[in-house]
Amino acid sequence: MAVRKITRNGKKSKGYYVFFSDHHGKEHSIVSGTDIGAARTFESKVSELVGCRVSKYYGPDIQRWIDGLPNKLKNKFHKWDLLSGCRVAVSRPLQNQLADWKAFLKASGITRKQAEQLHLRVERLFGECGFSYWPDISASRVLQATDSLRKTIRTKKGLKDLGPASSNTKKYFLRACKQFCGWMAKEGRASGNPLLHLSRTAEVENPRRALSVAEVEALLAYTKTAPDRFGISGPERALIYRFAVETALRANEIRTLTRRSFDFEDRTVTVAAKNTKNRKKATLPLRASTAERIVHHLSGKMPTAAAFRVPQGNTAKMIQKDLTKARAAWIEAAKDHPDEHRRRAESDFMEIKTAEGKIDFHSLRHTTPTLLSALGIHPKVIQTIMRHSTVAMSMEIYTHAQEEQIREAIDNLPEFEEQTRLKTGTDDAVADAIGTQKVHGNITVNTAKRNIYQPEPAQAINVIGTNRSGSLIHEICENERETAVLTSKQCSDMIPLNKVPVAQLD
Incomplete structure (x- = not known):
């Protein structure tokens, strides 16, 4: 209850005291101000x-009430075992909380560099x-x-x-702050994440682009005979570029490889877990020629x-210099x-920046799934090679539709012109673009094309079954793919081909 105490001189106290019993049955009193x-x-x-x-359960x-209490009162509640140490920790300066978060990040498995980067962003x-x-x-x-926010560099x-x-x-930066606040809530140091509802839709202002096959070939051809650059010979740079495209390894992952990382009997390269971005060991196959x-x-x-010898921090400048010289x-x-x-000078071939995006060393990793996708490789296989957590990451972010592929796709669309009437059977009947129906015995045949991209088969007569009277049911194909359209009654009258007597097929 809330009452005024009687002081030593017999007068009532100015403030009201709250008397209560805790969960152990022990009584406590707290002064709560002068307002009843x-x-x-x-x-x-x-x-x-x-x-x-x-x-x-809180x-x-x-x-929210606990979060607003004075630190002195929180410490008192903690002393009485009404609040846990984590809940009292929220009263500590943010600098100390951030130090605890950074230690947690390092222990969670991410790299020291990533932990420090996240910490610095929030700080x-x-x-x-x-x-x-x-x-x-x-x-x-x-x-x-x-x-x-402004971009700064330390000089x-x-x-x-x-x-x-x-x-x-x-x-x-916003994501790092939300991550820290989320950690505070999960650890019980705060009642919730005050930044949970915030979000930013980032526009990709300077996207990367993938290199085309011709650009990779031209880059390798030039670099093989190029002079030393960034302390690396031309042939070694060419091998690094080739290796990066064929394995999709990141610059730092290539930098950490040693001779022991390669198994030339199985033709594989292995990146240690401590050197990969997701902290999982990666073993990738090598092409025989590259091996x-x-x-x-x-x-x-x-x-x-x-x-x-992969330079530290200058990989973008290295490949951009080689591309400029190769172009x-x-x-x-x-x-x-x-x-x-004049045509070459006006083209975007091997240009560092184009309408599609820029080229840096990481563009070689974008090139791998782009070329694999163009070859028709299954997205799940591409995801495995890229070592992404989802197929969407590999296909939506790292795979690029290149200009020549887009042009080819558009050029393959139908002309949408009225098609010339075609002769479609041995009786010289004609058909329009939709096709016509021809009767062979008691079977109706639609002579329209099913797919304009399918190759036209040679003229043939395909026996597809026989009816109950013993007459052969066949499909005539003359420079067209023709599909037999059967009524439900006709289907029930058919005898499967594997049930037809051999003598009857002769």
Whole structure:
């Protein structure tokens, strides 16, 4: 109950005290202010808190009330075993909470680099919002800070502002903040995720594109004889590009390979789990010709030596430099033919940036599923090679429809012109584009084409059965695919071909 205490001098206290018994039956008292209404409300909430401790279920309303309590009162409730340590932890500074979250991320299996990147994103965005404690977090302020994010890089002179951040970068920052708040809720440190309802639809402002077969061939042909670049010989760079396209491995995964990673008897390459993005060991097959090239390349290297010298952070610049030089050589090769020279100069062939997107080293990973899809490989197989969690990731994000494929698809559409009337049978009858029906005995035959893309078969007579009277039922095909259209009665009168006596088929 809420009452005023009698002080030592016999007077009533100014504030009201709430007396209650906890779940152990022990009595406690808390001063709750000078307003009797507020004191009674506080008393009912404390009674509800004791009930929640007994049932071990804290509803949304009581959790929000707990979050708003002063830290001193939370610590007192924790001392009385009414609140768990995790629930009291919300009163700690966000900096400490973020440190705990980063430790959790590292223990969960992601790389140290990924954990630090997520931590820095949340730390930066919350810092720009001015948040110090959990109750400070406001969804509207987070959204405003996300919209005003700018891209910066660290130089020797300090941070350099590169202008507004891309929509993708903003999406990643917001996602990291939501992930942290979600972790706080799951750990019981907070009553809920205040950013759960926020979302951003990122427009892909600078998408990657896949290389065509011709572009890969031209890039490899040039690089084989190219000079050293970024401390790597031309032949080794060509082998790296070929290997990346054929395995869909990421730059860092290739960088971590050693001679021991290759099994040339089974023709496979294995990436250790600690070096893959999803922390799962990956074993991929090698083409025989590529395996031979790698054997020659690795000859003389120790088992623990790096298989390839992949630059750290400059892979995009490396391939873009090679593409620029390869394109220039391709254009120069046509200098004696003005029309062809002009056509090449005006084309997008091996251009770094086109309407389809840009090319960097990761574009080689986009090239793999694009080429496999064009070959008609099953999407599930492509997903397995790409090591994606879903087929949608492989097909929707990494597989690209290239311009020549789109043109070919459009060119294969029907002309939609009125078709010439065709002779469709031995009786020289004619038919329009829809076709006509011809009668062979008591069987009606539709002479229309079923599929304009099917090859036209040679003229033949296909015996398909016999009726009860013993007459053969046949289908006549003369430069057309003709389908027998049978009534239900005619079908019931048919005898399957495998039941026809051999003498009758002769």
